[in-house]
Amino acid sequence: MDLHGLLDSITLENIMEIFNKYxxxxxxxxxxxxxxxxxxxxxxxVLFIVANVNSFGLFLGFILSWIGACAGSxxxxxxxxxxxxxxxxxxxxxxxxxxxxxxxxxxxxxGPIFLLLCFPxxxxxxxxxxxxxxxxxxxxxxxxxxxxxxxxxxxxSYTGQDLQSLVTKxxxxxxxxxxxxxxxxxxxxxxxxxxxxxxxxxxxK
Numbered sequence: 519m520d521l522h523g524l525l526d527s528i529t530l531e532n533i534m535e536i537f538n539k540y541x542x543x544x545x546x547x548x549x550x551x552x553x554x555x556x557x558x559x560x561x562x563x564v565l566f567i568v569a570n571v572n573s574f575g576l577f578l579g580f581i582l583s584w585i586g587a588c589a590g591s592x593x594x595x596x597x598x599x600x601x602x603x604x605x606x607x608x609x610x611x612x613x614x615x616x617x618x619x620x621x622x623x624x625x626x627x628x629g630p631i632f633l634l635l636c637f638p639x640x641x642x643x644x645x646x647x648x649x650x651x652x653x654x655x656x657x658x659x660x661x662x663x664x665x666x667x668x669x670x671x672x673x674x675s676y677t678g679q680d681l682q683s684l685v686t687k688x689x690x691x692x693x694x695x696x697x698x699x700x701x702x703x704x705x706x707x708x709x710x711x712x713x714x715x716x717x718x719x720x721x722x723k
Contacts, residue, residue: 528562533569548574549586556590559643563587567674580675584667591635591646591663598650623652628662635666636698638674665701672697 533551537544551566566586571579622630631649634640649659676693 537573548582552586553590571675584671587667594646595650602651619648620652623654627658631662632666636669669698
């Protein structure tokens with residue numbers, strides 16, 4: 519089976535069938551699949567979250583998805599941070615777009631990573647890699663991942679596969695925005711208490 523065929527076979531029905539077949543391993547799979555997506559970004563994270571919610575209920579499915587997605591992102595970040603100077607990653611620094619993101623992450627810290635990870639279709643693998651190459655502190659990155667993934671997974675868990683309901687049903691959009699705002703405020707408060715914000719060169723002019 520080629521890659522395209524493999525991806526086509528990953529449907530909500532097939533994932534639910536795997537959960538039913540291996541009930542004893544349910545929580546391990548529920549955490550493992552979102553974690554695996556951090557390393558293989560072509561995998562459908564949204565489907566994994568919806569399958570977890572359908573299998574374990576809204577609260578537990580949300581928690582298991584959040585643990586897996588956060589653990590995967592943090593592992594990717596730590597691997598890139600450790601081996602970021604090696605040739606396999608070093609060529610990325612040559613691209614201007616990567617250089618801009620590196621500068622943005624390093625000087626803005628929590629904010630941009632949090633916002634990028636709040637949205638379901640952001641290429642979070644790219645965010646994890648660039649953050650690992652940057653000089654952002656591990657604590658700031660972990661905080662942004664925990665908060666950003668919480669918002670994103672809550673939105674997907676709350677709406678299911680029907681993300682369009684955020685547009686068609688204003689009450690869902692209001693709740694999603696409220697969660698985003700609360701997590702943003704909490705994250706910024708924690709960040710300020712841990713690390714005073716470094717001025718960006720552009721701000722000093």
